[in-house]
Amino acid sequence: MLQVVWFKRDLRVEDHAPLTRAASCGPVLPLYVVEPELWRQPDMSARHWSFIVDCLRSLDHALQQRGQGLVVHRGDIVSVLGDLHRAWGRFALWSHQETGNGWTFARDRAVAAWCRDHAVPWTECPLHGVQRGLTQRTGWSRAWEAQMAQTISTPPAQLPVVVATPAEHTLDAACAQMPPVAPNREQRGGRAQAEACLHSFLETRGRDYHSSMSSPISAETSCSRLSPHLAWGALSMREVVQATRAARSALDPAQCGGHRRALQSFLGRLHWHCHFIQKLESEPRLEFDNLHSAYDDLRPEGHNPALLEAWQTGRTGLPFVDACMRYLHNTGWLNFRMRAMLVAVSSYHLWLHWRAPALFLARQFTDYEPGIHYSQMQMQSGTTGINTPRIYNPVKQGRDHDPDGQFIRQWVPELAGIPGEAVHEPWTLSAALRRRHGAAEYPDPVVDHLTAARRARQQIWQVRKQAGYREEADAIQERHGSRRSGMRQCGGPSPRKRASEAPATQQAFDWGLES
DNA sequence: AGTGCAGTTGACTTT
DNA sequence: TAAAGTCAACTGCAC
Numbered sequence: 073m074l075q076v077v078w079f080k081r082d083l084r085v086e087d088h089a090p091l092t093r094a095a096s097c098g099p100v101l102p103l104y105v106v107e108p109e110l111w112r113q114p115d116m117s118a119r120h121w122s123f124i125v126d127c128l129r130s131l132d133h134a135l136q137q138r139g140q141g142l143v144v145h146r147g148d149i150v151s152v153l154g155d156l157h158r159a160w161g162r163f164a165l166w167s168h169q170e171t172g173n174g175w176t177f178a179r180d181r182a183v184a185a186w187c188r189d190h191a192v193p194w195t196e197c198p199l200h201g202v203q204r205g206l207t208q209r210t211g212w213s214r215a216w217e218a219q220m221a222q223t224i225s226t227p228p229a230q231l232p233v234v235v236a237t238p239a240e241h242t243l244d245a246a247c248a249q250m251p252p253v254a255p256n257r258e259q260r261g262g263r264a265q266a267e268a269c270l271h272s273f274l275e276t277r278g279r280d281y282h283s284s285m286s287s288p289i290s291a292e293t294s295c296s297r298l299s300p301h302l303a304w305g306a307l308s309m310r311e312v313v314q315a316t317r318a319a320r321s322a323l324d325p326a327q328c329g330g331h332r333r334a335l336q337s338f339l340g341r342l343h344w345h346c347h348f349i350q351k352l353e354s355e356p357r358l359e360f361d362n363l364h365s366a367y368d369d370l371r372p373e374g375h376n377p378a379l380l381e382a383w384q385t386g387r388t389g390l391p392f393v394d395a396c397m398r399y400l401h402n403t404g405w406l407n408f409r410m411r412a413m414l415v416a417v418s419s420y421h422l423w424l425h426w427r428a429p430a431l432f433l434a435r436q437f438t439d440y441e442p443g444i445h446y447s448q449m450q451m452q453s454g455t456t457g458i459n460t461p462r463i464y465n466p467v468k469q470g471r472d473h474d475p476d477g478q479f480i481r482q483w484v485p486e487l488a489g490i491p492g493e494a495v496h497e498p499w500t501l502s503a504a505l506r507r508r509h510g511a512a513e514y515p516d517p518v519v520d521h522l523t524a525a526r527r528a529r530q531q532i533w534q535v536r537k538q539a540g541y542r543e544e545a546d547a548i549q550e551r552h553g554s555r556r557s558g559m560r561q562c563g564g565p566s567p568r569k570r571a572s573e574a575p576a577t578q579q580a581f582d583w584g585l586e587s
Numbered sequence: 588a589g590t591g592c593a594g595t596t597g598a599c600t601t602t
Numbered sequence: 603t604a605a606a607g608t609c610a611a612c613t614g615c616a617c
Contacts, residue, residue, distance in 0.1 A: 286603065409603055416604085461602085462604045469604095525605085533602050 073097075074163040074234065076156060078149075079104045079142070080176075082168045082199065082305035083127035084263055085134045085227040089197040090166035095228035097164065101156075101235065102135050104128060106146040106246045113175050115442070117435035119404050120304075122253035126261030127304050128243050134263065140231040144246045149179060150186050157190055165194040168305075169204050171353040173442045174360065200302075200309040201346035202353050202443070210555055216346055220313045258404040258438055259300055266301035270312060273298065274319040274335065281334035287473040288396060291407035296338060299405070299439035302345070313342055349443030351552050359446045360427070363548055364457025366535050371425040379422045382518045383414075384432050386484070389517035391496060392470030393417050395483035402483075404438035409473070415452035416464040420528035421519050426453040454532050457545040458553055461532045463525050470496045486514035 075094035132142040145152045187194040201216035273296045284294035320335040386397035396410045418429040430449040434440045454461035477495035481488045489510035
């Protein structure tokens, strides 16, 4: 029987359990489907497609080398499956489980229904360390560990030729029908790029990971930059975890202690990556609804389009915020801390509901991963009920992470002529002085950030005092909180810790963040 | 040399 | 990987 392997966000042949298992059952038809309806969703953009095309070319090449190239269809997946069924008769379907947006969730249920109706067995293999059908969080880390420790599955060396790909089902044909992609400074996709990225990070770039990840200047090279490769599956999480552990243990603790700690800290983040995707897997509504209902009437959706526009276009008048936003426009990437700051500004200072900013950022991030994205949007907006609201001061962040203002001057050219400290707060200069420095075109701040932060803080803490708030928050903690932090909350006030007893690693710190 | 004091630092609390 | 506020200990300096 024909084995159809449906590639989605797992665009590789290495450590691809569905491909390996399917190949052991019969002749394989590797399938990718360009779904026009998916590309009409408000969280998808040409930036993603551009990266996916790189991945698909690389995947097609790897498959062709094995004998059977990728077959690309365009259309609704259920119709495509129907066409295949008519052409080939009954087949088996293989894929990875997908923790995607609401649209892909509904589409996968339609696929499951079609498979039932046509007696087509559909095997979905777990992706990353995410667990489907999870009923409780206890033991999650142990299960994640077991997933990561599994042997990496070897791709089949040969795939028997099933079909000479007809011209209308080649990758080039699919590309011709999708919008052209403007070249920019984005990362490129594909297996070779992914592997090079992984090795350069483990060997050299990640040496100062811990100290360099916070500033957008150093983060560009010191962060792993693996996120888009993981998001679209050019690398598996297991491959990255195992390679990192191997690289770490190859380092001499006496000579390379700092480097070892950096890689340990990175491993913590890989664990954390899956932890967040798990939240969306377990509770898909968090793409749309506040996790804690007490925040439902706080920030009406759709109000204040002018502020949304200023934030999206990098014209808030807050220099460091605008620099980060424009950098993101250009590169499709931003380090974690600056993403958090952008969201904090939209949610607290501009008091915008997180939905519209979430869709905008999803389109901007090459590495858009729905589970991480929506969990983070809610966390940084203070709507989860289980995280202390973190209201970033955009000027303080600029001073801390761009002390000389070089990042601001590079990405906000209107401010390039402003000397010294004033670049962080150009509104403190007179209009005449700003004009003399060539900054006449740069907008005044859309809000007074200190006043806005104070107001937001009051409103958020007001909500937290409401009757019944704590009960709902506890229930959310039970469903989604990491057990490590949950234990601490349940155990009553923790004994005061001295600095020397504080968590020694970034990993421990990260987990604390999720409490 | 000890005292007073303004300013700084750091740990901790509150929002 | 929040920020602001509080408080106590500390520091440097003038007298």
